[in-house]
Amino acid sequence: MSRFLIIIVLFIFSFQYYSQDxxxxxxxxxxxxxxxxxxxEGIEYMKKLFEIDSNKVDYLWLYAELLRLEKNYSLAEYYYKKVYDKEESRIYLRSLFYLAEMKKMNGKYDEALELYKKCKKKYAYDKKEYLYLKSTQEMESCLWLKKAKMxxxxxxxNKTLPFNSSESEFAPMINDNKFYFSSLRADSISKSGEIISKNYKSNIYFLEGKDSSTLTLLFETNSLKEHHANITFSLDGKRIYFSSCKENLNEPSCKILMAYLVKDKVLEIDTLDEIVNEADANTSMPYIAHFDDKEVLFFSSNRAGGKGGMDLYYSYIEDEGKKYSMPFPVDKVNSPGNEVTPFYDSIDKKLYFSSDWHFGFGGYDLFCSPFLNYSFQKPENLMLPVNSTNNDLYLVRYNKQYYFSSNRSENNNSTCCSNIYTFKYKEKEIEHQVLATNELRTFKSLEDLNKKLPVTLFFHNDMPNPKSLDTISNVSYMTSYNDYVQLIPKYKKxxxxxxxxxKISDAEExxxxxxIEYVNQGVEDLEVFCKxxxxxxxxxxxxxxxxxGFASPLAKSDYNVNLTKRRISSLVNYLKVYENGIFQKYLFPVHVDSTKLLIQEVPFGEYVAEKWVSDNPNDSKNSIYSRAAALERKIEIQSVNYLTQDTSLLLSAKKQLLNLGSISKNNKLKIAFEVKNIGHLPVEIDSIGVPCKCNSAESTFSILKPNETGIIYLYFDPIDYIGKxxxxxxxxxxxxxxPLRLVITAETN
Known part of the structure; x- marks a missing residue:
């Protein structure tokens, strides 16, 4: 070997050794x-490492983790994908889960949904573990998002508050005309859920009014590793409560402290006893409220016996802060995830909080739980634009103004750091009103209704009323639904x-x-729509x-048309009994000018079902129990319109679809449709659209007065058709x- 080659080899070897080191x-x-x-700082080290080697899966994983924790969700998504593409969760179990989570945090809800479905299958080996439960919850959340985002x-x-900075501001509170908040440079979240940082302390500051520019530190401590945040005030304003967290990521480090506040001086700081600050638990984010005619401390804790991570609790304060009752969990709010930053509005009687579990748009969303009938109710998402795809926390209210903290990308530091935002609810608008004849009419509420459509409801095979030719049913849809979900084990088997x-586990999943995605979601959509x-x-x-209406093609087509009519009938039955029959007066109005709710049925049966769905009655696995067949057994609420918006909607057909059964292609047919004017004004025929040259049509009338009936003939020449x-x-x-659509179906031979 030449000396030149030896030098080159030694150089390469030395460089590789140097690089590896x-x-x-x-x-x-x-x-x-x-x-x-x-x-x-960890990210900075990884950037240097990537200049040498950016391909090893261990390096990619650590970089993705650091980016996620630093809240750089866009870049974290990119690197989690690189990890998953290499190891498919065989090395890093959570790589797929975090990829799905980053998709959601970046607003890519459809992609996140598909990944959460894969997660659900991946983690199905233990359905009691967090990853499976969270994947299932997030899958349902993404389904909810499809309509919620509209x-x-x-x-x-007001997004430009004067005290916001390139650092992090959070936990706003107003008391005695002073604006308090916590601030931290380099915002990061510990395992306890408390916001802390390595090099800088979280402290409580205040301004003389929220528009002031003079920032004052409330108090200082000697410890460089102790962080204070989340101030709240006793009802008499004499005591303050706040979180104190020591910088220790590997064990519980957060407690609630109390002190006295005298002329902006903090005196006699003390830790609450173990009734509140339970040993071996993080206890944080206090809020004092007038609740149940008493002074109450709300807080968040991961103490033993909770539902998951951080849960919400409340404790009654006695003897001016010297005694506290055993804490009560807020059961309808707490979840397997984290519920944090409680604020109870004693005027509206609502508990506001943030959660990373309940259906939401991103990481932590803001929710409220109304207190009704001596109980907190199911959480309600505060929706966009209050919530975002990122983390929204620490909501409080002062008069009509709401304040909260968010790391949404609209602030100066992308998603790394939090700022405080404020908003007001607009005065309630008249969403819908009928004005004089020549004036405009607003249809915002109609648009809201149509945003919820289609509402799709699913059925078990041949339900309701199996083996029947009836076109109506006495079964309510909810009865049919409850019977259907009881069959899940049989469907899996x-x-x-x-x-x-x-492959069995995948099929069952x-x-x-x-x-989850279709049957249960349909019921949830129906409930929202009905309200x-x-x-x-x-x-x-x-x-x-x-x-x-739709149906899977297991029975004859004429049978399926009647079946879809029975399914539509079950929806009508549901409306009849909804909230003790509140729709009855609209479905069956007493007077001509009464408000009406009309149902226009389009029972298409099998004719629009996918042709590849099995129609073999001996193949029950594919014709009844397959996902493909089950997707065809449904009805859809497709549209809602005002009766006075479009006069065509006042023209109704006694039978909008006529099934002719088996016919010969050599016989020309004349089919009569009976139509009726169900409105208050005369209806005049303008034209009849005939898309196919094989058809023609004529009407026996030009104008129908209210309640009058008439005949429209459809002429059909089936010479060029065979089959369905x-x-x-x-x-x-x-x-x-x-237009009013009139339909014929037939088996041509």
Whole structure:
């Protein structure tokens, strides 16, 4: 070997040895900084390491972790994907989960949904563990988001508060015309859920009014590793409570302290006893409120016996802060995740808090739980734009103004650090009103209703009223739904039968996901829709719902048409009994001018079902219990319109779909549809749309007076058709954009 080649080899060997030495050094430093909570410094070490080697999966994983903890969600998503592409969660179990989480934090909800479905299968080996429960919850949350993201709270924002900075501001509080908040440079979150930092202390500051520019530190401590935040005041204003956290990420470090405040001087700081500050637990984020006619301390803690991570509790204060009752958990609010930053509004009787578990838009969302009938109720999301795809916490109210903290990307520091935001709810607008004849009409509430559509409801095979040719049913949809979900174990067993052992779990998860994603979601959508629909009817607006039917092709087509009619009938039955029959007066109005709720049925049956769904009655696995077949057995509320908005909607067909059964292609047919004017004004035919040259149509009338009936004929020549056939004509009326669709179906031979 030449001396030149020897020199080259020695150089390469020396460089590799040198590089390996430095990569390991950088890697260990980055790991150490992560353990200490200095994620930013850890990222700097990883950047240096990546200049040498950016391909090793261990390095990619550590970098992704640091980016997530530093709240750089966009870049964290990129590196979690690189990790998962290399090891598919075989080395790092949570790589898929965190990839899904970053997708959601970045607002990519559809992609997050698909990944959470994969997570649910991946972690199905232990359905009691957090990863499986959280993946299931997030899957349902993403389904909720599909429609929730179209709604928004009616608020006005002020995002430029003078005390916000490039550092981190959080935990706002107003008392005695002073604005208090906590501030921290390099915002990061410890395992306890408390916001702390390695190099800088979290402290409490105040301003003489929120518009003041003079910032004052409330008090200082000697310890460099003790962080104070989350101030709250006793009802008489004499005592303060706040969180004190020591910088220790590996064991509980947060407690609630109390002190006396005299002329802005903090005196006699003391720790609350172990009734509140339970040993071996983090206890933090206090808020004092007038609740249940008493002075009460709300707080967050991960004490033993809770539902998950940090839970919310409240304790009655006695003897001016010298005694505290045993804490009570807020059961309907607490979850397997984390509930933090409580604030009880004694005027509106609502508990506000943040959670990373309940259905939300990102990491931590803001929620409220109304206190009704001596109990806190199911949490309600405060919606966009109050919430964001990031972390929204520490909401408080002062008069009509709300304050909260968020690391949303609108502030100066992207998502790394938090600022304080403020908003007001806009005065309640008249969302819907009927004005004089020539004046405009607002349809905001109608738009809100249609945002909730379609509402899709699913059924078990041949339900309700199996083996029947009836077109109506006495079964309510909720009865049908409850019977359906009881069959989940049977669906799992049948759908997974004959599969290899390693495939059985995936098949069972497919069935479970179907019921979560479609069946259960349909019921939740129906409940939300009915509340809005009732509100609209109570505003004296007559409306018409268009409900379309489907069925999987197991029975004959004429049978399935009747089956879909029974399914639509079950929805009507549900409306009849909803909230003790509150819809009855709209479904069956006593007077001609009464507010009406009309149901326009479109029972298409099998003719629009996917042709690849099995219609073999001997193949029950695929024709009944498969996910594909189950997806076809449904009805949809497809649209809602005002009766006075579109005169075509006043023209109704006694039978909108006629099934002709088996017909010969050599016989030309004349089919009669009976139609009726169900409105208050005359209806004039403008035209009849005939999309197919094989059809023609004529009407026996040009104008129908209210309550009059008439006949519309459809002429059909089936000479060029064989098998299943669906044909339609469209009846347009004057001053109308939406036609009445009339449909025939047949088996042509």
């Amino acid at each position: 430095f990569t390991q050094d950088y890697f260990l430093h980055a790991q150490n900084e992560k353990e200490k909570g200095d994620f930013k 709604d928004s709270a009616s608020v006005s924002f 049948e759908y997974s039968s004959g599969l290899a052992k390693e 497919d069935i479970e996901s179907f019921f 809005l629909l009732l509100k609209e009817l109570e505003n004296k607006s007559s409306v018409i719902l268009t409900v379309k 056939t669906v044909k339609s004509i469209y009846v347009y009326t004057k001053n109308s954009k939406t």
